[in-house]
Amino acid sequence: MLSDVMEDYLKGIYILQERAEPPISTSQIADYLDVTPPTVTSMVEKLDDRGLVEREKYKGVELTDEGVTVALEVLRHHRLLEAYLTEHLDYDWSEVHEEADVLEHHISEEFERRVAEALDDPTVDPHGDPIPNADLSPPDDAEHTRLSEHEPGTTVEISRVSDREEEELRYLKDANITPGTVVRIVDVAPFGMVTVAVSDGGRQSLPEEIADSIRVKRVETDAVSAEEVPEA
Amino acid sequence: MLSDVMEDYLKGIYILQERAEPPISTSQIADYLDVTPPTVTSMVEKLDDRGLVEREKYKGVELTDEGVTVALEVLRHHRLLEAYLTEHLDYDWSEVHEEADVLEHHISEEFERRVAEALDDPTVDPHGDPIPNADLSPPDDAEHTRLSEHEPGTTVEISRVSDREEEELRYLKDANITPGTVVRIVDVAPFGMVTVAVSDGGRQSLPEEIADSIRVKRVETDAVSAEEVPEA
DNA sequence: CTTTTACTTTAGACACGTCTAATCCGGGGC
């Protein structure tokens, strides 16, 4: 019987592990979950006791296989819900996150099954994030690179945008940066800001943290030649 | 900011008030919510402090108007969810209760609105229970009488069956006692057991607590004359 | 009018998840 809170810790640690190599530090977790470091310390002790994380004092934690499974289960719930809300309840993809963040802890396995069925077993959510499949095997995230790691001139297709802040998402949507869109990278500033040209001719600059959280797939350059974009 | 638990108490007290005149005693609540009486005492103190119930020590509690409003909000969530799960996620009406009991505390107002819209503002849930409308005015429950208060020989149409125990509901469904069905009352035993004849010719005996929780509407007797039922 | 009894409340404990304040490592700079 894991509490909602424990599930949130495991999900958070999983996401942090996707972003950076384990071990994940106390303060990273505290930051991500918006609690104080002592709170994290006591929680990770508990998770360690239960065998959900491997903890080394003063170093940080790493999810065990069991911890990963729980995290994937929660993530599956979250992303299925996001997809369902978008497809069947007419939510916009920029506003589903909070609802899913709560409900993910409260739906039954039966509910999960029926939602997956109603959606015909989707593999990605509306933000482009992969939905772990029912057997909870770790999804493989190859081929997707970070927007921030490409050279100017490269043309890429957006595959995933992070689903954290509703504000940000609305902004990205307005700028037409959504999964499936093809953009050309115009400039990468020394402080990490990336400027891209969208197919409608607009340009958009994105600070490092954002550019880092957007995953893309490289596209053959001539694929967008029909929609050429001006240089400046 | 009411906790889930407080919402459960308020909903429970509301339902108990529908069944019996207030004040509602500590032990009735304890029984209904499956907690011990001291737990109830401390909780109702808190609810009293917040103005959600009127409490008289050693007597019991009664919901204030504000308490009623909260209870209706929760009940609206519950019943909309039951209806939604049945209509759009292919649940059977005998299995929706538990899912709704959890989710009712966790859906946003936005979610409520969209579900109501998807269902075209339904007025009753799959068990026949009235869904409070969005303005949370107390639903009026006239015309519905208890199955247990009718004379043998009377013909009635089932309008509501309680939604408490999945087991019971499945049993009732198998016996064809569902909202909309017309039955004739064959016998009322001195210990409260009611025997009814269903239109397919079967008969069904129901113990007092069940017969008490089933609400019915009286029907003109000749309405079922085409499907006459044997005496014994 | 007193006693009994059923129910309610008080007292005190515990698990959970959180906090602040204080202490404690451990690795980088000197």
Place this chain on the structure above:
DNA sequence: GCCCCGGATTAGACGTGTCTAAAGTAAAAG
């Protein structure tokens, strides 16, 4: 090789919701 500083942990507290055991009360039975 020592010190310092930033981050981590311990200590101790609190609010919530629950429990068991003990004490109290009200109303029915005698």
